[in-house]
Amino acid sequence: MTTVEHATAATDVSVARLPARVAKWSLDHAIFSMLLVFVVVFAIVSPAFGSLSNGRVILLAASASALLAMGEAFVILTGGIDLSVGSVVGLSGVAAALAAHNSGSAAVATVVAVAVGLAAGLFNGLVVAFARVPPFIVTLGSMTIALGVGQVLSHGSPVSGLPERFIAIANNSYGGIPVPVMIMVVAFLVLWLLLARTGFGMHVYAVGGNPLAARIAGINERRILLAVYTLAGVLAGLAGLILASRVTAGIATTGTGYELDAIAAVVIGGISLMGGRGSIAGALIGVLIIATLNNGLDILNVSPFYQDIVKGILIIAAVFVDVRVAHRTER
Amino acid sequence: MAATSPAVECREVRKSFGGVPVLTDVSVSFDAGTVNVLAGENGAGKSTLLNMIAGLLAPDAGSISIAGQEIGHFDPSVAHRHGVSFIPQELAPLPDMRVEENVLLGRAPRSRFGLIDRAAMTRSAGELLAQFGIDIDPRTPMRRLPVALTQIVEIAKAIGWESSVLLMDEPTAAISERETERLFTVIRRLRERGVCVVYTTHRMAEIEVIADTVCVLRDGSLVSNGPATDYTERDIVTAMIGRQMGNLFPARAPAPEQKPMLALEALRPAGAPEPVTLSVRPGEIVGLAGLVGAGRTELLEGIFGVRPAKGRVLVDGRAVRLGVPHAAIAAGIALVPEDRKNAGLVLELSTTDNTILPHLSKYLRGRTFINRRTGQREAETVAERVNLQRSNASRPVRTLSGGNQQKVVIARWLLADMRVLLLDEPTRGVDVGSRAEIYRIISQLAAAGVAVLLASSELDEVINLTHRILVMRQGRVAGEIQHDGMTDAAVKERILRLAMGLNSTDPHAERASA
Numbered sequence: 001m002t003t004v005e006h007a008t009a010a011t012d013v014s015v016a017r018l019p020a021r022v023a024k025w026s027l028d029h030a031i032f033s034m035l036l037v038f039v040v041v042f043a044i045v046s047p048a049f050g051s052l053s054n055g056r057v058i059l060l061a062a063s064a065s066a067l068l069a070m071g072e073a074f075v076i077l078t079g080g081i082d083l084s085v086g087s088v089v090g091l092s093g094v095a096a097a098l099a100a101h102n103s104g105s106a107a108v109a110t111v112v113a114v115a116v117g118l119a120a121g122l123f124n125g126l127v128v129a130f131a132r133v134p135p136f137i138v139t140l141g142s143m144t145i146a147l148g149v150g151q152v153l154s155h156g157s158p159v160s161g162l163p164e165r166f167i168a169i170a171n172n173s174y175g176g177i178p179v180p181v182m183i184m185v186v187a188f189l190v191l192w193l194l195l196a197r198t199g200f201g202m203h204v205y206a207v208g209g210n211p212l213a214a215r216i217a218g219i220n221e222r223r224i225l226l227a228v229y230t231l232a233g234v235l236a237g238l239a240g241l242i243l244a245s246r247v248t249a250g251i252a253t254t255g256t257g258y259e260l261d262a263i264a265a266v267v268i269g270g271i272s273l274m275g276g277r278g279s280i281a282g283a284l285i286g287v288l289i290i291a292t293l294n295n296g297l298d299i300l301n302v303s304p305f306y307q308d309i310v311k312g313i314l315i316i317a318a319v320f321v322d323v324r325v326a327h328r329t330e331r
Numbered sequence: 332m333a334a335t336s337p338a339v340e341c342r343e344v345r346k347s348f349g350g351v352p353v354l355t356d357v358s359v360s361f362d363a364g365t366v367n368v369l370a371g372e373n374g375a376g377k378s379t380l381l382n383m384i385a386g387l388l389a390p391d392a393g394s395i396s397i398a399g400q401e402i403g404h405f406d407p408s409v410a411h412r413h414g415v416s417f418i419p420q421e422l423a424p425l426p427d428m429r430v431e432e433n434v435l436l437g438r439a440p441r442s443r444f445g446l447i448d449r450a451a452m453t454r455s456a457g458e459l460l461a462q463f464g465i466d467i468d469p470r471t472p473m474r475r476l477p478v479a480l481t482q483i484v485e486i487a488k489a490i491g492w493e494s495s496v497l498l499m500d501e502p503t504a505a506i507s508e509r510e511t512e513r514l515f516t517v518i519r520r521l522r523e524r525g526v527c528v529v530y531t532t533h534r535m536a537e538i539e540v541i542a543d544t545v546c547v548l549r550d551g552s553l554v555s556n557g558p559a560t561d562y563t564e565r566d567i568v569t570a571m572i573g574r575q576m577g578n579l580f581p582a583r584a585p586a587p588e589q590k591p592m593l594a595l596e597a598l599r600p601a602g603a604p605e606p607v608t609l610s611v612r613p614g615e616i617v618g619l620a621g622l623v624g625a626g627r628t629e630l631l632e633g634i635f636g637v638r639p640a641k642g643r644v645l646v647d648g649r650a651v652r653l654g655v656p657h658a659a660i661a662a663g664i665a666l667v668p669e670d671r672k673n674a675g676l677v678l679e680l681s682t683t684d685n686t687i688l689p690h691l692s693k694y695l696r697g698r699t700f701i702n703r704r705t706g707q708r709e710a711e712t713v714a715e716r717v718n719l720q721r722s723n724a725s726r727p728v729r730t731l732s733g734g735n736q737q738k739v740v741i742a743r744w745l746l747a748d749m750r751v752l753l754l755d756e757p758t759r760g761v762d763v764g765s766r767a768e769i770y771r772i773i774s775q776l777a778a779a780g781v782a783v784l785l786a787s788s789e790l791d792e793v794i795n796l797t798h799r800i801l802v803m804r805q806g807r808v809a810g811e812i813q814h815d816g817m818t819d820a821a822v823k824e825r826i827l828r829l830a831m832g833l834n835s836t837d838p839h840a841e842r843a844s845a
Contacts, residue, residue, distance in 0.1 A: 197700050199691045202680070206688060209677035216637055216666060216674055217689040217743075218657040276679045 030321050031270050031282060035289050042296035049299050056178065062291035063180035064089070064239040064246075066284055068258055069265040070191050071232030073283035076266050077195075078208040078228050079275025080135035084124060085236040085262060087146035089255025092116040092240030094150045097159035097250025100166035109166050113241035114234055120146055121233015125226035135229075143259065150252030159250035170245035180242045187235065192280045204228060208275025264311070265290055268318040289314070336399030338363040338496050338527030339384055339415075344393035346379055353379045354551045356393070361527050361544070363398075363495065366518055368538050368559070369531040371548035372571055372762035373732040377531040378420075380548070381498045384529070385417035386410030397496065413496075416489035420500040420760075424473045424481050431456035431469035434488050459487050463517050477624050479510035486517060490526075497521060499530035503537060504760045507623045507788040509827065515541050533762060535564040536791070549573055572764050579767050580795040581774045586615035590648070592782035593634075593664075593751045598642035600626075600633025603806040606642050611751070611782040616773065618797035619786040620826045626806035627786040628669050631753045634784075635659045635666040646751055660689055663750030667740050667757050669786075671733075675740040678729035682719075685728045686710040686743045693746075713745040714738075718768050734765025741772060752776055754785045758792060770796060794822050802829035 026033040043050035068085050075082045096113035100106065120142060127138045170180050195201040206214040207224045214221055236255075244250045269286030271278025290311060297307045337360035346354040354376045361367045369377045382388040384395060389405035396402065397413040410417070424433055431452050432439070440451040456469040463483050467476070476484065482502060489497060503511045511534075518528055518541060532538075538545055542559040547570040555562075555570040591610035599606040603626055611617045619627045633640035636652070636659045644651045644659075652658035659666075668674035676685050687694050687706040694706040710724065717738040728739055737757065744752065754773065758766045773796060777783050787793050793800055800812040800822070810829040814822045827833075 193700075199695050199699070199701055202684060202688065202691060202701060205680055205684075206677045209679045210673070212637075212674045213677050214688075215656055216635070216668055218660040219688075220657065276677065 031268065031285050031289070031318065034318070034321075035285055035292065038289060038292050038296065042292065042299070046296070046299050049296055054295065054299075056176070056181070058288070058291050058295045059181045059184070060178050061295065062287050063178075063184040064242045065258065065261055065265065065291065066184045066287045067187055067235040067239040067242075068255075068262040069269075069283045069287045070187060070280055071235035072259070072262040073266050073269070073271055073278065073280055074191075074195070074204060074228040075135070075232050076208075076263070076271055076273060077204050077275055077278060078225060079211070080128060080225070080228070081139065081263070081273075082124060082229060082232045083136065083139040083259050084120060084143040084146055085232055085239075086255040086258035086260070087143045087150065088117055088120045088233060088236040089240040089243060089258055090252040091120070091146045091150035091153075092237040093244035093254050094154045094159055094250040094252050096241050097162055097166075097244050098153060100162050101159060104163045104165070106163070106165040106169055110169070110241055113244075114237045117233040117235070117237020117240065118230060119233070120236070121230040122226070124233065125229030128229060129222040129225035147252060147256070154250060154252050156252070160248065162244075162248055162250075167245055167248050170242045180246070183238065183242065187238075188280065188284055195280045200224070200227065205276055208277075210276070261290065264315050267315055270318070270322050286318075336396070337361060338398055339529065340396045340399075341380070341384070342394050342396075344380070344383065344390045344395065346376075346383065346388065346391050352551055354390075354548075357548070357551075357553045358393075359546055359553055359556055361496075361529050363527045364522055364525045365543040366522055366528045366541050367530075367544045367546060368542040369529060369546050369548065370535075370538070370567055370571055371531075372764055373734055374550075375548040375571070376551040377548055378500055381417065381500055381529065381531065384410070384496070385415060385498055387417070411494075414494045415496040415498065416494035417498045418482070418485050418489055418500065418502060420504065422478075422481055422485050424485065426472070426474040428473055429469065430460070430467065430471050430473055430476070430484055433473050433484055434459055434469070434491060436488065438491070459491055460484070462520070463487050464513065477510075479506040479513065479623060482506065483514065483517060486514075490521065494526065496527045496529070499528070501531055501533070501760060503532055503534055508790055509622055509831070511537070533760065533766075534789075535567060535763075538562070538567065539564070547571055568763055571762075579763070579770065580792075581771050583616075583774065583796075583798065584614070584778045586612050586777070586798050589613050591645075592647055592780075593784065594643075594645040594648075595634065596643040596645065598630070598633055598640055598644060600629045600638045600640040602638075603629055603633070605807040607808055609801060609808065611784055613750075613780040613782055614777050615799075616777050616783040616785055616797045618793035618800040619784060619803060620788075620790065620793050620800055621786075621803035621809075621830045623788065625803040625830065627803050628755055629806070630803070631666060631668075631755050631784065631786055634751075635664055635753060637666070660747070663748055664753065665744035665747070665749050665751065666753045667737070667744070667755065669755040669759070671736055671740050676728050676736060679727050681726060682714070682724045682728050682731065682739055683707050683710045685739055686713065687746065689743055690746050709746055710742075713742040716745055717742045717772055732762070732765075734761045734769075737761050737769060738765065738772075741769065749776065749781055752781050752783045754783065754787075756787055756789075757785070758787075758789065790823050790826060791819070793826070794819055800826065802826055804830055804832055 048054060072082055072085060092113040095116045096109040099112040100109035124139055124142055127133050128135045172179050195204065203219050203224050206217065206219055207221050211221055240255065243254050265286035266283050267273065268289055269278065269282030271282050293310060294307055297310065340360040342358050344354055344357045357380065369380065371377045379388065383390050386405045386407045386409055394401050397415060400413065402409065434456045435452055440448045440455060442448040453469050460467065460469060465480065465483055502514060506514065521528060538559055545557065545559050545562050545567060546553065547555040547567060549571060589612050592613040594610040595607055597606035597608055607630055621627055629638060632638035634644050636654050636656045639654045644653060646662045646664060651662040672678065683706060687710055694702050696702050707724065719735055719738045719742060728736060758769055761769065773783060785793065785797060794814060800814060802809050802812065812822060812825050
């Protein structure tokens with residue numbers, strides 16, 4: 001085939017063969033297409049699923065997980081991993097609840113939650129970047145430490161009796177949109193800009209894609225690593241605040257296992273665990289897929305045990321599809 | 332029949348990837364006991380052909396026979412059974428295992444109880460290695476071997492399978508000329524044993540030395556095939572690129588007498604035994620020759636700050652902070668590293684992003700947001716200067732050929748005010764066409780006043796591109812050669828003598844480095 005024929009064939013596709021274009025788009029955006037398919041299928045099978053209020057329920061359920069997954073995405077893009085975010089959720093929730101209980105102020109509680117997350121993230125980042133301990137080990141350690149500190153602070157029982165203003169943080173809505181959903185949307189926009197449009201974002205990809213080449217390009221790898229772990233910590237602190245406010249208590253074990261959900265969402269969202277490839281939108285879509293699936297199966301009265309099985313299959317299938325798509329475009 | 336059939340016979344072999352033809356109706360055969368060189372530019376289809384004979388890829392049409400038996404099912408294990416061994420360009424040793432374990436991988440001798448017999452393993456691995464003239468303890472960890480030895484160990488591993496066909500993809504790309512000689516000794520020995528050797532190379536000089544037949548591919552077609560004695564180097568290059576080529580090396584412009592642009596004062600990179608003092612004037616191209624492991628890469632890394640170092644680096648008389656690549660870049664030093672895939676480029680990022688990466692701060696609005704439009708425009712300007720074909724600058728740089736990737740690594744430094752250019756094996760694995768362009772760029776930059784330090788194992792490159800040559804051995808500068816007016820053969824001999832530490836009777840060869 002000559003190049004001339006090739007060119008005309010290409011324009012034909014763009015004008016006439018819409019189904020082919022749809023097929024190509026869906027393959028290129030396999031993860032997003034999967035989300036759409038789930039939504040449509042559930043909406044057809046169960047009328048209750050398609051309602052506006054159910055959409056709100058899904059987004060609300062996804063909001064805290066989304067913060068964790070988006071933070072995790074940054075860490076994984078640098079080729080690292082953060083196992084501590086789940087425990088940090090519990091610890092910052094306990095700290096925020098104690099602060100709210102003692103001060104009566106929602107603002108103080110918010111600052112405390114974010115500060116606790118920041119401190120935990122800074123710790124992870126410093127040890128990973130400067131002491132050169134592998135991220136898996138560092139965050140496995142800090143995961144256990146954060147859980148322990150949370151238990152100590154809360155004396156092993158929920159911190160309750162919280163002021164109304166604290167409870168309002170995550171249970172209020174403005175114009176029908178719950179505050180946690182707003183936080184999620186704003187965080188997504190900011191983080192998307194950060195990753196896709198800033199020099200910092202490109203450095204994150206470079207460090208994850210090829211650390212040595214990044215160094216030779218004059219990038220301060222340590223600063224980037226410190227920043228991504230700190231970011232993940234701050235987002236975990238925010239998630240801890242939201243969850244403590246929603247359940248009206250600070251519980252050290254609230255976030256146990258959430259780190260694995262965050263990693264699952266990131267992986268489903270097409271971000272490479274090897275670092276250097278993926279997008280923040282992928283992480284958000286990954287979270288939404290899991291939330292949609294949980295919600296849809298709940299409505300259909302499927303036992304949570306089966307939901308776990310479905311989620312596990314989904315993780316493996318998503319990566320399988322991703323590998324196939326990557327392979328297809330390679331040549 | 333078996334006696335007369337060629338060791339490998341390809342008939343009308345055709346292959347395309349995603350609709351793009353890579354090989355079109357290639358028919359060629361290779362006989363037992365011969366060394367056959369596959370020549371061609373990157374993308375000509377050499378590797379694809381080797382991969383098919385090795386059973387890693389199946390042809391879309393046509394057939395392949397090994398010793399007269401047609402291969403029906405393309406699978407590496409089937410090829411193995413037919414006696415075909417393949418050594419890919421990217422070696423795949425197990426670095427944390429011993430040499431003996433690598434050599435005997437999958438067929439380690441067992442003791443009576445079915446456990447691995449360590450003593451027998453060491454013995455038979457040692458015997459095998461001795462056949463290849465390698466005298467190392469088989470219990471050495473693989474990681475400690477230099478690339479050239481790793482390669483010979485891989486060959487030993489492959490030949491250990493009693494193969495009758497040995498395929499090698501660019502076996503000489505990563506090793507120095509001296510080590511190439513050792514590889515050739517091994518290849519000659521195999522030829523005597525009746526093995527059919529097929530290998531690809533970019534180095535023309537090798538063909539004359541080792542090849543029995545030459546087979547030139549261009550754009551997926553076999554354009555020329557015959558006994559090596561029928562070809563001159565020029566014939567082969569002409570067949571490869573499909574046109575007459577001008578001189579590979581541009582004319583050297585004289586370097587003006589000026590005070591040094593780059594000066595190293597007792598610079599001692601971590602791991603080097605002795606400090607190095609040298610200087611390069613603006614417009615001067617200084618060659619760094621030496622064997623693999625002589626400390627050239629370490630020296631360049633020390634200058635650029637990728638490797639910690641003691642001593643002083645001065646650019647235009649001003650000291651540069653050591654150990655910080657960022658400071659080196661700010662001082663106008665550019666590094667084109669030895670291994671572009673591992674050190675030079677972020678393969679998942681686009682061509683544009685890779686180009687602007689070292690200078691990102693210049694393309695930020697409000698010190699935060701990337702100004703992609705400006706970045707792209709300027710990246711395109713420098714891409715034009717290096718003649719980079721820009722099919723799509725937003726695609727990942729891994730989709731480019733080796734020659735084009737190397738142009739990206741060079742182009743990125745044109746974005747800044749470059750004063751010192753450090754090149755480490757800039758044409759390794761780069762096809763002839765791109766090579767000539769890279770040489771042209773280097774000499775243009777020198778003509779514009781850049782001080783160039785060129786480390787290379789390609790002696791022709793070192794001799795023809797530079798104003799003077801420093802030869803390194805064991806981390807120190809063993810001598811300097813002012814080679815103007817000397818014959819190439821004489822310069823080569825001096826380089827090798829200095830590099831190997833042989834006592835020279837020639838008073839000019841050993842000149843103490845200041």
